[in-house]
Amino acid sequence: MSEYMIEIQGLRKTFKKLNKKAGFFSAFGALFSRTSELVHSVDGIDLRVRKGEIRGLIGPNGAGKSTTIKIMSGILHPTEGTVSIMGYTPWLHREKYIRNLGVLFGQKSQLWWDLPPIDTFELNREMYRIPTDRFKRRLDRFVELLQIERVIYQPVRTLSLGERMKCELVCALLHEPSLIFLDEPTIGLDIVSKETIRQFIKQTNKELQTTFIITTHDLADLENLCDNVTIINKGSIVFDDAMGKLSTFFRNRKIIEVKFAEPVGEALLDGYDVIEFGGLNARIEVNVEDKDIKHHVYDILGRLPVVDINITNIPIEEVIKHIYTS
Amino acid sequence: MSTLTGLLRLYVWHMKLSVSRAMIYRFDFVTGLLVSVLVSGIGPFVQYLFFTQTRGYPGWTLSEILLFQGLLLLWFGIRDLLFGDIRGTVMNLVWKGDFDRLLLKPYPPIGVILCSGFNLGGIGSLLAGILVLSLAARRVELHLSPGTLLMLLIVTLCGLLLYMAISVLFSSILIMLVQMGRIGEMFDRIMDFANYPVNIFPLFLRTALIVGLPFAVWTYYPAQLLLNRADHRIWFAAASCLVLFWLSLKLWNRCLRNYTSAGG
Numbered sequence: 001m002s003e004y005m006i007e008i009q010g011l012r013k014t015f016k017k018l019n020k021k022a023g024f025f026s027a028f029g030a031l032f033s034r035t036s037e038l039v040h041s042v043d044g045i046d047l048r049v050r051k052g053e054i055r056g057l058i059g060p061n062g063a064g065k066s067t068t069i070k071i072m073s074g075i076l077h078p079t080e081g082t083v084s085i086m087g088y089t090p091w092l093h094r095e096k097y098i099r100n101l102g103v104l105f106g107q108k109s110q111l112w113w114d115l116p117p118i119d120t121f122e123l124n125r126e127m128y129r130i131p132t133d134r135f136k137r138r139l140d141r142f143v144e145l146l147q148i149e150r151v152i153y154q155p156v157r158t159l160s161l162g163e164r165m166k167c168e169l170v171c172a173l174l175h176e177p178s179l180i181f182l183d184e185p186t187i188g189l190d191i192v193s194k195e196t197i198r199q200f201i202k203q204t205n206k207e208l209q210t211t212f213i214i215t216t217h218d219l220a221d222l223e224n225l226c227d228n229v230t231i232i233n234k235g236s237i238v239f240d241d242a243m244g245k246l247s248t249f250f251r252n253r254k255i256i257e258v259k260f261a262e263p264v265g266e267a268l269l270d271g272y273d274v275i276e277f278g279g280l281n282a283r284i285e286v287n288v289e290d291k292d293i294k295h296h297v298y299d300i301l302g303r304l305p306v307v308d309i310n311i312t313n314i315p316i317e318e319v320i321k322h323i324y325t326s
Numbered sequence: 327m328s329t330l331t332g333l334l335r336l337y338v339w340h341m342k343l344s345v346s347r348a349m350i351y352r353f354d355f356v357t358g359l360l361v362s363v364l365v366s367g368i369g370p371f372v373q374y375l376f377f378t379q380t381r382g383y384p385g386w387t388l389s390e391i392l393l394f395q396g397l398l399l400l401w402f403g404i405r406d407l408l409f410g411d412i413r414g415t416v417m418n419l420v421w422k423g424d425f426d427r428l429l430l431k432p433y434p435p436i437g438v439i440l441c442s443g444f445n446l447g448g449i450g451s452l453l454a455g456i457l458v459l460s461l462a463a464r465r466v467e468l469h470l471s472p473g474t475l476l477m478l479l480i481v482t483l484c485g486l487l488l489y490m491a492i493s494v495l496f497s498s499i500l501i502m503l504v505q506m507g508r509i510g511e512m513f514d515r516i517m518d519f520a521n522y523p524v525n526i527f528p529l530f531l532r533t534a535l536i537v538g539l540p541f542a543v544w545t546y547y548p549a550q551l552l553l554n555r556a557d558h559r560i561w562f563a564a565a566s567c568l569v570l571f572w573l574s575l576k577l578w579n580r581c582l583r584n585y586t587s588a589g590g
Binding site for chain 2: 015070073074075076077094095096098099101103105108110112114115119122123126127128129155
């Protein structure tokens with residue numbers, strides 16, 4: 001058996017998109033003739049994910065992340081390519097495959113709005129045919145981990161966003177799937193709720209060896225949870241490696257943060273790429289390709305009244321921004 | 327088979343949750359029930375006026391029409407109780423881009439849609455139907471042999487299949503077009519043909535309502551069975567219901583394959 005839980009090759013999805021011009025007459029004219037174009041939402045994606053991995057799947061809006069997730073969930077049929085997840089082709093073996101899959105769309109709810117979450121959990125128990133004792137055991141565990149003892153008996157419409165999201169997570173995990181897709185699981189949540197959810201994901205991954213695919217725009221989710229990250233842009237994969245590799249993406253560029261004993265003039269830093277300057281502190285980006293970091297540090301220490309100095313890699317945020325826009 | 331039993335269990339669960347939800351908004355439920363009984367009563371009254379102020383329906387006495395109206399209300403009650411929420415649910419799901427959720431359930435999505443149709447509001451028409459039917463039963467001699475009861479059961483099941491076929495057709499068109507307000511209205515107007523005895527229509531319409539779109543199984547044939555005058559064409563109507571249901575599922579699968587989902 002393959003060591004990979006997910007194997008995707010040459011995945012493509014093309015949509016026919018109608019072109020609509022602005023204005024009343026154009027809208028009226030669209031009644032009689034419409035122009036359209038083919039949009040390659042996913043354009044040749046190859047992806048492999050190991051069992052028990054937490055993989056971040058990120059990219060700018062409209063990059064093709066959601067389409068990829070929808071094909072991987074069996075919601076959409078691809079135009080081209082092969083997908084094998086746990087030995088299933090999602091859109092062909094949808095019903096069997098879905099029994100082993102949990103999905104949470106952060107912006108869509110599967111809870112019954114007027115009823116307490118416990119009723120939706122019970123419905124899921126029936127739907128996934130979970131034996132009552134196992135259901136009870138799992139629910140008790142999840143309720144304890146997420147601290148939602150009272151919440152599950154209150155109507156969903158009265159719950160806060162964080163409480164609802166925790167209940168959505170329970171819905172996605174009650175049937176103990178081997179693979180879970182989380183689409184922006186921490187969107188709009190406060191710091192405490194975000195942390196609880198991240199801990200819960202980590203704990204579940206550790207205890208049950210559950211594989212998680214997380215799409216997010218929150219870098220803290222990536223840094224706290226993911227082993228590997230895949231960046232999609234314009235329908236293709238532009239980065240696919242360990243999280244650690246993102247921080248060393250610009251190997252020849254470093255950031256030097258310096259604090260001065262007394263205010264200095266910015267002119268003293270001429271020749272350096274100053275990102276931030278405040279008189280008593282400065283943030284400088286240096287290129288270590290021609291001259292090594294020691295040279296730059298000695299130069300700064302020798303010419304300026306430095307009381308503290310710190311050398312870091314280019315922040316992940318910058319790296320991702322660079323990858324998105326390049 | 328296990329999928330079918332699973333779906334039936336799911337239907338019962340949806341029913342329980344739907345009742346729980348209706349009980350949360352008790353005032354709305356009680357007023358809805360009263361209004362539904364009152365509005366349902368208008369139908370037989372209009373038919374009574376129509377019958378007494380005109381030449382009536384050829385081949386039908388006033389008492390027989392009362393029976394027909396009772397059965398019609400009873401059908402509306404059963405239909406709305408079992409599947410009354412389907413259209414609203416599908417429209418809501420497709421319009422809000424939540425239809426994807428159904429594809430993430432371990433059952434055929436059309437099965438889940440049909441299972442989510444229970445609407446307690448249908449109980450008003452059901453009660454009104456039982457009331458009118460019991461009034462009619464005092465005035466007409468009903469033919470209630472075991473054979474008739476069996477046929478009534480078959481015809482009712484075929485009627486439910488036909489309504490499911492129409493719901494599947496509606497859902498198929500909806501997932502392709504997303505917005506289809508007036509088409510839903512067209513469906514309703516066409517189904518209005520079932521509100522009158524089939525034998526009052528010209529031959530081609532009569533044939534269409536028995537074989538093409540066999541709405542006759544909803545009220546006309548149950549009435550004819552109870553009056554002991556059903557003809558052999560009832561079997562064509564029953565077969566047609568099965569064929570239409572099968573065709574609707576074929577169409578659904580084709581539309582589902584071309585489903586494009588909403589933006590992420």
